[in-house]
Every structure is written in structure tokens, then in C-alpha cells.
Amino acid sequence: MSDSPLTIVADENIPALEPLFGAFGRLRTCAGRTLSPEQVRDADVLLVRSVTAVNQQLLAGSRVRFVGTATIGTDHVDQSWLAEQGIGFSSAPGCNADSVVDYVLAALFNLLAESGDNLRQKTLGIVGVGNVGGRLQQRLEALGVSLLLCDPPRQHQEADTTAFVSLNELLQQADIICLHTPLTTTGRWPTRHLLHADNLKLIKPDAILLNAGRGPVVDNKALLALSKQRPDLKLVLDVWEHEPEVSVALAEHCRIATPHIAGYALDGKIRGTWMLYRALCQHLGRSPEIALDSVLPQAPVTSMTLSPGCSLLEPVRTVYDIYRDDRAFRQMLARGADGIPKGFDQLRRYYPERREFATLALNGQVTPDMAATLAATGFNCHWRQYD
Ligand SMILES: NC(=O)C1=CN([C@@H]2O[C@H](COP(=O)(O)OP(=O)(O)OC[C@H]3O[C@@H](n4cnc5c(N)ncnc54)[C@H](O)[C@@H]3O)[C@@H](O)[C@H]2O)C=CC1
């Protein structure tokens, strides 16, 4: 690509486009879900999120030389075809991993508080221990939670294979199962329908099953069938097979149901755009000059008085009320099946501002134990400890 102004076509749902990409040339935004070959034909650069299938069908005949997806997941991009065409590509690994971990902890703290259970007395299984699963592992270890880890690709590569268990062992032993694998259909360990009718049956009574990876990692039909026989199972689903369509029946069986927003803290979304900005600079041989902090709005200071006996749920709910997302999603589903794809995307497009736990400024006085627990949960806040 030359130094002349570039034409950049971008998904309208990518935040901070203008400050990060405005200086490269002409910026045009489009609806990512319905992006057509005609809309990208004259583009030099294409910036997408997870709802745009980037492949030969979209790009053949265009002059696109660089594609960026401001997401962790890359299952919507035909990377082999891009490489064959010599088209540069970048995703944003880890950009919203902390947001997803916040979502998981918000779901778990709420559900366990409702059942009067303590996370420290549970065994939690993480399937897929990469950026998201690994950060979840770190926070939970700091909270003193017993963990089981399943990640065959890592197990195969690493010296300490004893750190991992098989998927069946994890399903049989975990009280809480969190899925954080990518969606893959090829290779040695494909994840499509990783959880299916046969192994879903292994899950323990009263277990929590949470999927914040990709919908098709769980066979949704099999999960619905099982949920009908096993009302004890507590489902938390952020991702669905066939998005933006959703099985209303399955959502009704969920304790928490949300429209693929686990990674939607503003910090994670803008970090994703910024990572693409840096990747494009590198692709063009230019030095990146814009710092992340200059495009990330300051988090509002939420003042909250923490008392020695306060529950962790209070600060968690203050920074992220997961039931707000659950309610909005169910209201949308109740409006009728025809409206679901549109409603699903509307909820995501107009998602209210949410910030990562780490941005919350809490005030107050807490015991040293509570201070340690807050820090382990991911808060980076200002409090005074009681002696
Ligand atoms: N719900 C949401 O809003 C979001 C969902 N995601 C999804 O979460 C996925 C994971 O994200 P990261 O942890 O950042 O990705 P990552 O690539 O850092 O880690 C994925 C891990 O899964 C493991 N894995 C692959 N196949 C496996 C299998 N068959 N069984 C068990 N483990 C397997 C890999 O070895 C790797 O360690 C993304 O690919 C994306 O699809 C990511 C961000 C937001």
C-alpha cells in the first residue's frame, strides 16, 4: 500500500474509529451484519467485528489489502484465503478478555449468592485456558477457588501435562463449568459441538454451565433436551447457535441469558480498535503515535462506601449489573420471534456503557481480608483498611 490516502470501510459498531483511523484517509462505516461485496469493492482496508463473514465471496474483485477484526474470535474470517491473496490480517487477541472474566464473575457471584453457596467451596472447571480462561484462572486462584483445567492443545505442548484433565473428567467433577474455547471445525481438537448429547449427561447435579465462548461449541438442541429433563442445571448463556437467531425455549431454561455481550465493556471494545490501529501502522511501516489512554474515556468515579461486613456482590453489581442485560434480552425475546435477529443486534448496537472492574474507584473502609478479595476479583480501587 502506498502513502496516498486510504479508503477504509469499517463496521459502524467499532468505537473510536475517527480518532484512530481518520488520518489514514477516507473512512466509511456500514452495518457489519449485511456488508456486501459492492460496499467493500473500492476499499483498501476493511475493519470488521465478529458478525461479518470475511471470505472470497465478500472480497474477490475488491482492492482490499488489509483486514482487521476488532475481536478476539476469528471464526468469521477465512484466514487461509486472505493469506493466499497476500492480504494482511490482524485480530485483537485478548482485547476484551478482562471484560469476559468480569461477566463470568458477575454471573457466578449472583447465582451463588441466590443459592447461599460459597465459591470457595466449589470446584470450577475451565475449558479453554487461553487469554480469557487464563485470566479467569488467575483471578479464581487468587480467590482460593479449586480449579480443573481442560485444554488439550496446551496440554499437548506443555511440559507439565498434570495441570490438565480430560473434558469428561472435568464435566463429571466440576460444580461450575466455564467454556472459553474458540469455535473451530478442523484440526485435532475441533470445538464445534464439543459439548453434545452424550457428554452433557456427565454434568453433575445442580451444576452451573456457562458459555461465553461461541454458541456452536455446545449443541444447543441437545442442551435444550437435557435442560427439560434436568431442571437442576443452572445455565448461563451469552452465546447461541445460529446468532442472531436465538432458541427462545433454551433462553427460558437459562438462569442468565444475554446477547453475546460478555466482552462489551467499553475498555475491551476500544482496546480492540486500538490494537487494529497499531496493526495497520505496522502493516504500512508507520510508527503508531496514538496512545490507548487518549482514546479511552476516563471511567466515571463511582463512589461507594464499603463497610467491613459488605458482600462482594455490592461492588460487583455497582460496576456491572448482569441482570440488567438479562432483563433487556428477555424483554426483546418476549416481543416475538420475527423481531429476534433485529432485536439481538439492536441490543448490542445500543449497549449501555459498561466499564471493566479494574476501572472502578471504590471508597470506604474494609478489612484486610476484604481488600485482598476485592483485589483478587479484579478491582483496582481506593479503600482504607480497618486495622
Ligand atoms: N462472549 C464474548 O463476548 C466473547 C467471546 N470470546 C470467545 O472466546 C474465545 C476464547 O478467547 P481467548 O481465551 O482470548 O482465546 P485464546 O486463543 O487465547 O484461548 C483459547 C484456548 O482454547 C484452547 N482450546 C482450543 N481448542 C480446544 C478444545 N478442543 N478443548 C479445550 N480447549 C481448547 C486453546 O488451546 C487456547 O488455550 C474466542 O475465540 C472467542 O470465540 C472472546 C471474547 C468475547
Ligand SMILES: O=C(O)C(=O)[C@H](O)COP(=O)(O)O
Ligand atoms: O471478541 C470476540 O471474540 C467477541 O466475541 C466480541 O466481543 C463480540 O462482539 P461483536 O464482534 O459481535 O460486536
